Amino acid sequence: MKKLTNWLLSGVLFLIVSTVFGQGKITGTITDNELKTGIPGVNVAIKGTSIGTVTDIDGKFSLDATTATGQVVLSYVGFETKTLNFTVANGQTIDLGSIVLVADADQLDEVIVVGKGIIDLAKERKTPIAVSTIKSAEIREKIGTSDITHMMVNTPSVYVSGQAGGFGDSRISVRGFQQDNTAFLLNGQPINGMEDGKMYWSNWSGMADIANAIQIQRGLGSSKLAISSVGGTVNFVTKATDMKEGGFVSTALANDNYFKSTVGYNTGMSEKGWGASFMLTHWQGDGYNDGTYGEGQNYFFSVGYKASDKHSFNFLLTGAPQQHDQNFTKKISDYLGFGRRYNNNYGYLNGQYVSERVNFYHKPVANLNWDFKISDKTELATVLYASWGRGGGTGNYGGSANKKYVMQTNPYTGDSERTYIDYDQIYANNQALPNGEGAFSNGYLIRSSVNNHAWYGVVSNLKQELSKNLVLNLGLDLRTYYGTHFRQVENLMGLNSFNDTRNLRGANHQTDPANPASTLVTQSVAVNPWKSLFKTTDENQRLDYDNSERISYGGIFGQLEYSNDNFSAFFQGSLSNQSHQRFDRYDYLPQYEDSEKVNNTGYNVKAGGSYKFNENNSFYVNAGYYNRQPYHDNIYLNFTNEVNPLTSNEKILGLEAGYSFKSEFFSANVNVYRTTWEDRVVSSSRTISNATGETIGTTPVAFGDLIYISDLGVKQIHSGIELDAVAKPFPKLDVRGFLSIGNWKYDGNAIKRTMDENQRLLLEETKDVHGGRVGDAAQTTWGLGLRYEILKGLSVDTDWRTYNDLYSNVGAVKENLMLPNYDLVDAGVSYKFNIGKAQTNSIVLRVNVNNVFDEVYLSELTSTIKTTDNIPAVGTAPSIGTYQANGRVYKGIADGNQGYFGLGRTWNFSLRYNF
Template sequence: MKIFKNALLFGFIFLTSLTVFSQSKITGVVVDGEFNQPLAGASVVVKGTTAGTATDFDGKFEISTSEKAGVIVVSFLGYETKTVSYTITGNSLNLGNIVVSPDAGQLDEVVVVGRGIIDLAKERKTPIAVSTIKAAEIQAKVGTADVTQAMVNTPSVYVAGQSGGYGDSRITVRGFQQDNTAFLLNGQPINGMEDGKMYWSNWSGMSDIANFIQVQRGLGSSKLAISSVGGTVNFVTKATDKKEGGFVSMGVANSDYFKSTAAYNTGMNAKGFGMSIMMSHWQGDGYNQGTRGEGQNYFISFGYKPNEKHNFNFLITGAPQSHDQNFTKRISDYLGFGRKYNNNFGYLNGQYISERTNFYHKPVANLNWDFNINSTTSLSTVLYASWGRGGGTGNYGGGKRSISQLNPYTGSNQSTYIDFDQIYANNLADADGVGTGSNYAIRASMNNHAWYGIVSNFKKELNENLNLNFGLDLRTYNGDHYRQISNFVGLNGWSESRFLRDNNHVIPNPNTLPSATNTVNQSYNINPWYAFFNVADDNQKIDYDYSETISYGGVFGQLEYSNDNFSTFFQGSISNQTHQRFDYYDYQKEFQDSEKISNVGYNVKGGAAYNFAEKHSVYANAGFYSRQPYHDNIYLNFTNQVNPLTENEKVLGLEAGYTYKSKIFTASLNGYRTTWEDRVVTTSTVQAADGTIGTTPVLAGDVIFTSNQGVKQVHSGLELDFVVKPLATLDIKGFASFGNWEYEGKAFSRRFDENLNLLVENETDLDGGKVGDAAQTTWGLGARYEIFERFSIDADWRNYDKLYSNVAAKDNLELPSYDLVDAGISYKMLVGKEKQNSVNFRFNMNNVFDEVYLSELTSNIKTTDNISSSNPGLGTYQSNGRVYKGVADGNFGYFGLGRTWNFTIRYNF
């Protein structure tokens, strides 16, 4: 028996040895085709067997198999599955790089242009705090929202303003608003040259054409002379596709939203030519009352690659649109008339009319040239241009009439919807039919511009470890601003008189100045296509008519050293910016040209990183910016008078971080401290009731602007984000950010109305006040699970806390914290003879649990404040029970969107 057992044991060992020694090793590296970077955590298996593994941090894999010939299957969530046939002739086989492509669905990107211009974090080895959002996620998560929705699961990013209407959202990064975050499109700056702001309605097609979005928080990796106070957001669009194909799609959503899109790619022919084109149309009623909108998106790209040294791509894209707008309301208004209440519209003879419509068409064109001079030297250049036409409508004159209704919540009557029937009757009764200050018309405030620029970067690999970049950034911008009539509402014309300013810029004694009278009789269509090709004649402009020219020239450079475990870099840039204003309406002819102002700005950045173990790395960066003030802050109160207090704003950024990466878990921890001095911030509110500010009468519904200068901001915080991949079919991700954003010192405050009249000036102590408009503490957790092949579900949860009102105040008002949950389902069905085509289905539901929350406030009324300052006997908000979730109901703001949904079906061929 013992002999039998020994023989059996020997036989088992012998057979096992034969099996082991007969196996061969297959190795390789899985590479992300979109970023040309190793892809960690990808599943690699031998088809038809249990032999498999996952790629490590460097994208490498090793499989032992007894199959001498077969097929390797590589898969990763969000990427197309890749199969590779193999034959092993010895004991091992190295498959080299296996490139997998993102499953983007729309205009799949193959050719990426302007690599030397588009400053991505991956192009520099010294790291930064960064989050990259790929096309597949953008297209899945955005739905009917602005492209800003794609960034909601990013640390220290807060998205607000969606309740204003289509395209009216905005984002803050690390507590800094959009004019202090740099936005780039294929390497070209796209922040407004006058005020640094972003208007997402001009970019409504971005979710269709974006190849990826990279949010670089803090100093960022951009080499341009731009001040990334909060961060830098890079939008990289698709270029001309190498393969023939295309797609058609249709989407529907809540509020009667509909969108249709079609795209076609010719593919690159034998001579290196190719073209990609996409067109879409959308329309909807808007989530809130009176926020209808519609528009189109177009994208046309021509590619030409004559040889391996040169690559050219020309693209033009635009998103003409119009949408009606909702402004902030008192909480008591929402509680009385519903959270979707909007009083910016009414009816004339039963036909809907909005008083507030934004309409714009801004084509953007750029020509990219990549020149690979040799194996160590390259030159990338982009020539770009944009032409904007359009503006926003509003009431003009003092003849506005509104319908009075009972507010069920307050028990009092108040003016609500606009009574256009009464306005029309009053205008018809005017003796000569020509309106003046006591009548009513709808005006359009036009903001037209032409912008041209070039960015060029030269890159040289000095040796194996040292890289040098340097280049130039040139821009010229001309803006035209005036008002015209869009609807006379029964009038035949409009007449107004004004005194003409001299070089004193103000009107100390109007009797000593000449005057002018202007009568207009033409109204202009606010269709964005019409507005793009039809500009009002000078004699048809009202209220104001001025232009500005801004010229910008900068040079930049970067030197980076890196080896296997250590990297360090230094960046520097310097720029000169000139401004001049031309006022044709309010100034005498000889005084129409302002003084030309020139300002020099610069920035320096440096940092280092160290990989102290295979999975661990640390970094630290520092930067200082001396940023020129924006044009709108150089000239006082929208006149030609130069602001004597304006100087370069000073920004100091410090940041450090730690990263851990393994096959199944990746995490980053970042800390930062940013100071911003000599700052200028402008905010706006809506006047609650007729009254006076200073000595000037103002009307209910007027927009009041407040400009604050001089105060210092200090923003510090910690950010954590991580990704866990416990299974090949499951992704788990999360983030957390803890900020402390405060003011230091005093602010000099100016208030003016929407007709640009100065109302009052004040000095305000803001020391220790909390910076508002973004949640300082946020948490998020998300997961995506592939239930079976090509069918997945996903969900994201976010919590927002320490959110303060969007005002500059020492004792700022804190809003209630809130939670949001978004969820979605995706299915991809393969069709066609070779299963190379597909039909994609996607359903999203945002705010699944219909959370009721205040997304932003623009006032700072406390519960202990009196309801009426003129009649203290009425008591406080608290004593009258006028409190909502701990907030006085007299505050102005927006409720966030409730539960929304969207569904898209797309056929790819």
């Protein structure tokens, strides 16, 4: 017994000695590879033990080690997990120094604590894809006064245009495909227009404030939805209910009297699992171009509830009511004569500024996310969503002869030209009419073209782990959409009433002179994005058109993926049906108001695989085929109830492959792709800029009229190569670069249809477009970005981009016009410092300068006039010859071409206080 007791005492003494003298201490500081600042809250643990800690506000940590050797595991949401070996002697303290964690796009979805929904991010498919991710810190730094599209300009094969049109009027192309052929998702909710697939960024002016991240998946993407992400898929991941209590206030100033203020607050998650977040923003500014004033608000509200480990819910409501005056394309000669900021869409009435073209909209969006963890191997994610769009755009209504202009001499051409709108003369003419009653033949008013909708949908995805290596996803995508379109009077301009007449259509969809109708309009509704939610004119007070459509959509989708440590393969498929019906209350006899109902079925399949050679090198291939239904606006001919016989399902075949290299100090991706598209519709627009107007077909069109061009039955072939790379040659220097070379062409013949703004068909013709270059996006781009940390909290960054092989946006043509190449340089300075006794609050200062060297460039053209073409005659005067012979050429381009100059040098300053 005594011997046993001695053995026990010896053992206890040995354990005590081992514990006391075998302990060491490990310290270090963990920083963000992008922001170069300490990361608070990082989990630090010794592998295989229960010993762990988290970093403090500066990213520092200290923990005890009970073993002489081992591994420290560092993990944090949104960053790659890092494992470090250590060796520590008894009583020794070792400092691991500064440890850099690398941002990980694959963990992007985990920034959403509650309500992940069905957000389709690259992480959900292990097979690599061509993807770029932009996180909230970079968005806050660089967005300035720009649309959210500006955040994607440093991405391969992405081109942003239309900024000169006004706040929210930009457009984005991916791999040469316009935004109606790129899928945009908000927390898993499809947001492309149901009627035409387009995106109107003015409706999403608050996206920069609420976005947690943007992920651009070029090409086939990883989306499991029953959508055709031909150009790519852009996922906007918004903020959700935050676990941490705190908030911020910020303010921003910029060129042209821009001002913005924002406040936000998070309650944090309570012990019972509840939490809420909200944010409010107001902005206003004069706009870069003349006559492009804008103002708006943004609201965001989110409530989260974590009912249990199995159930999480998040409700989100956001909206961005706004209004902004617009600029349309002009002749280059107009800009050269009146300045690059020239805009003639406005005038003065009794000395007060009046814009003829105002876009106004309010689109509240609500969604409810439910995440259900059924078991360790089964998860169900569902989002219910709704949006209610209200608003439209203003313009003139009445005969073109009734619109009066102030005449000025163009200093560049010497010609007398119509410039600003003479509202004083228009007002006087209207008041001189008998009883103040105007008509199309003798009156002028400002109308609002209203586009309202109600959209409801549900997307649900079931994820089942069939085995360790095999995962199955099955899902459902249901939507219903009801849109209403009509015109109402915004400003009678001195009239008491307006008599609008038309001939109603019959069974054959043709106007019937035997059935005339007229509406005496006396109501007017002023532009107001808030009031537009509830206030519109009565149906008997609408003019020009009044119609609606119902679009119903049902789709199922699935994905099966196999993966092990080095190899992965997947197969995706979807099947969908769309139904369309149009209702015309204005142009048809009552018994013919309802159109024929049209149903179309479509599908897509995708497959691919990847192989990981080692930790640094991997390779992938993807292929997909889409059979996509035409958009609603292409189904009904010339905006009537007549079904267009030329529309059919579009056929798309996509092939892509890529190689990735990844190391601690350098990573790069190379992607090659080829996409063929048949039976598609290409649309463009332009403004009549000749003082004498034009004749299209047999119909005269007037100065200032908008003309819409659609090409049907088009085949396109897009191929190219993309490269993006990130390097860290020095601890405080980051270098990023990208290169994209595209070859985007039309093939075969197309049917060209030209319409005016009143939706009348002016001309239809067949044309050869074989070999024509696709316009509206630069086919060759490259760029380089640098970020350098001067000292703690203070950094500078710059981005340089060059654009080549940019062609006019004129739809499908055989001979397109190439614009001059141009380069842009943006730069910024950031300074962040902590304040308060506990140093837990911070202030962030940021200055951006875009187009630092004030590059003068053409960002887009909407015509193809050659230098050898004759200058149009003015009035009865004879032609003076060609543009070339008269020296009317700008950088190799005939100055009669219409388009936009890009923005010159702009700046913005922001101040943010985090608490």
